[in-house]
Amino acid sequence: MTVTLTAPAVAPPAAAGPRRRRRTLSPTLLAFVLVPLLVETFWVFWPAIQGVYLSFTSWDGVSPATVVGVGNYVELLGDPTFGRALLDTVLWLVLFGGLSALGGLGMALLLLKDRRGVGFYRAALFTPVVFSLVATALIWQAIYQPDGLVNTILGALGLDSWQHSWLADANTSLYAVIVPALWRQIGYIMVLYLAGLKGIDPTLYEAATVDGANKWQQFTRITLPQLSSVNSVVLSVIIIDSLRSFDVVWALTRGGPYHSSELLSTYMYSTAFQSLRLGYASALAVVIFVLAFGVILTYLVRAFRDADA
């Protein structure tokens, strides 16, 4: 009590010195902010503006770009591959995102309490996070081979009829690509949820137990509401990661066969650097940006609120 009372009385004179100092913009501090800002402007903001501009042009990268207005966007509307990539991206978001959130939360709940062996279990789930998605993809490519682990196990179980060329079949390729992506993402989401769960005040559970709440009630009435801020982080991470997902698909199928595992990101890359339709690819990139925009904005608003908290 005395501390809170005396603090304001002492603070003003002490703060006056540094505050006056702070008002004068020292060139060093200005440089501290401006140099990084310029670096980011050069490599990120300026290219981003150019990217939007290029989306209104037709350009092969060699001859000068010609402005075609919204032509690229009109073409997108009638492009079946774009439709497929958009649909797959939504599917990816729901399946990859949904399952990694559920799996991550489930694993975090399972591995929350400190008990013997839990460190090992957490590390096991977390290990794939440090692998590159390309190495991950190659591991799974071997697993999906006709003579790979999946078919070997199916054969051993007597399910020979289920054996399959998983990545080469247009019906299964997308799902076959999601599995390795999940294998890696679940460990990451688990870490986020573990951090969130550890931050919940244990007395809440004690009080609930005294009131006779069962485990399920405790989960829905305490755990989930308390996790709301982590949930929103996880949601942002999932949406942004889904729209960015590229490596694992590119390494496994390059979007094929017949665009069956095509995401917006892989379609954008191949349109730009293989078909060399740089204007059209930029329009695809703008679509990805527009889809991400809502999330980016929500994330920033939250960050803005937290920045001084």
Added chain:
Amino acid sequence: MSRRPLRTGGYHLVAGGISILWLLPILLVIVTSLRSFDDVAANGVGGLPHSFTLGNFAQAWVDGGEFQAMVNSLIVTIPAVIITLALGAISAFALSRYDLPLRRTVLLVMLAGNLLPPQILLVPVSKMAEMLGIYDTLAALIGVQIGFGLGFYTFVLYGFMRAIPNEIQQAAVIDGASPTQIFWRIILPLTRPALASLAALAFTWVFNDLLWSITVIRTDSKMPITSALLGLQGQYVSQWNVIAAGSVIAAIPTVAVFLRFQRHFVAGLALGAVK
């Protein structure tokens, strides 16, 4: 009383089972990397091993060009991580410890840059690199990795530096310390745990990147390890023993960083979650 050991046993069965399932692909790639081609061809990638050889590693390392790729990756990753963290630290310092005009706006604009989907930058960045004459060089890759990562590191370090009590700084101000001295002698040492976490994370991110490297690098001998690994996949089609050895080699540096800085690493990932 009698149900406790049963429940504990059940827990370890479930958690242990999942862990083994999770580690199985890693085990498989290690085993495959140690098998001979004839063995894999005869018994399948999913079959039980009948041979043991270390030759696949030599093949991936020398013939597959992974040695050069590893050197390239380190040439990109180490400077990129150091420079990004240095730039992130100075901007976070100025923004968090001083009442600069528009400081929150600047911070959020920088964070926004990191949240942008990289796809919108790919074409312009590759063309910019061409104009600057650094297309197909590691310098272009270092540059874009710094620019793209900067916002996130600034944001995380800002949060961390903001939490340092003001009294510590005021004492130094009264003693006449300049901002540079305060940064170097007081704030930076106190920020070390966050810097360690971010360095471990940044290392794996930059090292594992594929998209930027296949966008700005064309020549095989300049490829970093992830894109070289894709090359290996094309060069050694269905020679799973060599591809597996290549994947193991590519994973060693990040796994080493993870094992060495495990706690920092996990803490780094969780940094954004709890706020």
